Amino acid sequence: MEFPLLETERLILRQLTLDDAQDLLEYFSLEEVMEYYDLEAFKSLEDAQQIIQHFNSEFEKGKGFRWALQLKSNGKVIGTCGYHNWYREHFKAEIGYELNPLFWRQSYMKEAILPILTFGLESMRLHRVDAFIDPANISSEKLLTSISFQEEGMLRDYFFEKGRFVDAKIFGLINK
Numbered sequence: 001m002e003f004p005l006l007e008t009e010r011l012i013l014r015q016l017t018l019d020d021a022q023d024l025l026e027y028f029s030l031e032e033v034m035e036y037y038d039l040e041a042f043k044s045l046e047d048a049q050q051i052i053q054h055f056n057s058e059f060e061k062g063k064g065f066r067w068a069l070q071l072k073s074n075g076k077v078i079g080t081c082g083y084h085n086w087y088r089e090h091f092k093a094e095i096g097y098e099l100n101p102l103f104w105r106q107s108y109m110k111e112a113i114l115p116i117l118t119f120g121l122e123s124m125r126l127h128r129v130d131a132f133i134d135p136a137n138i139s140s141e142k143l144l145t146s147i148s149f150q151e152e153g154m155l156r157d158y159f160f161e162k163g164r165f166v167d168a169k170i171f172g173l174i175n176k
Contacts, residue, residue, distance in 0.1 A: 003059060004123070006067065006115045013067040013112060016055055016080065020068055021048035023077035027100035036134040037098060038161045058084060064093065065119075069112050078103045081112050083120060083129075091127035093120065109143055117147065121175045128175070132158070132168040144171045 003015035016024075025048040027033050034041045042048055055066035066082035079099035086093040095116070099109050120126045131149060133140045145151070149171040157165035 004065070004119060006119060008111045008115060010072055011108065011112055012070045012072055013081075013115065014070060015059070016052045016066060016068045016077075018049055018052055020077045021045050021052060023100075024048040024051065024080075027079070027098070027102075030101060032101055033098055036137045036140070038159065040162065055080070055082070062086070062088075065116075066096075067112070067116060069099070069108065078108060079112070081109065081116055083116075083124070085130075086124070091125060092130065093124065093126055094130045094132065095120075096131075104139070110147065113143070113147060117173070126175060129173040131171040131173075133171065135167050135169050141169065141171075147173075149173045 006013035022045065025042055025045055028039075028042040028048060028051070031041055039051075042051075055064075058064045058066065064082060064084040064086045066080050066084070068077045069079040069081060070077050079097065081095070081097035083093040083095055095113070097109055097113065117129065120129060129149075131140075131144050132155070133144070135154065141151075150173070152170045152172050155168045155170055158168040159166050
């Protein structure tokens, strides 16, 4: 299967390449981005290359898709969004995303996530899409509820991240 290419008004959504490592390092190295991420802030170009290889490996294994969010205006990659933990037999997957803070509050993630959801519901035949977020991540909660995800509850001490247990709010979207 070829990696699906999607487009929006301002973005090209495509597979990540190692050429994107510098753009990813620019924001994955920031504590404000990594605050709600299960990884430490990146320290080197190699860290960015490793996550690109991980995302592409998950696609090659049939476990998910992770799109680069590339600006049409200048080719810069400003974030990623996609599916992981894809369970075909249960028709479900989790969605995850992150965005360079220079582009926060400009509706880029909402613009990207909508065609990605359509792809998931139609082409991947998903019945359910889950999103797990840190309860303090109000921006992510606002994004999810604005695109019809329903809050389903709090999972206490659900993840072990950066040496401690953290809670997770679960949101779900059902394909009806």
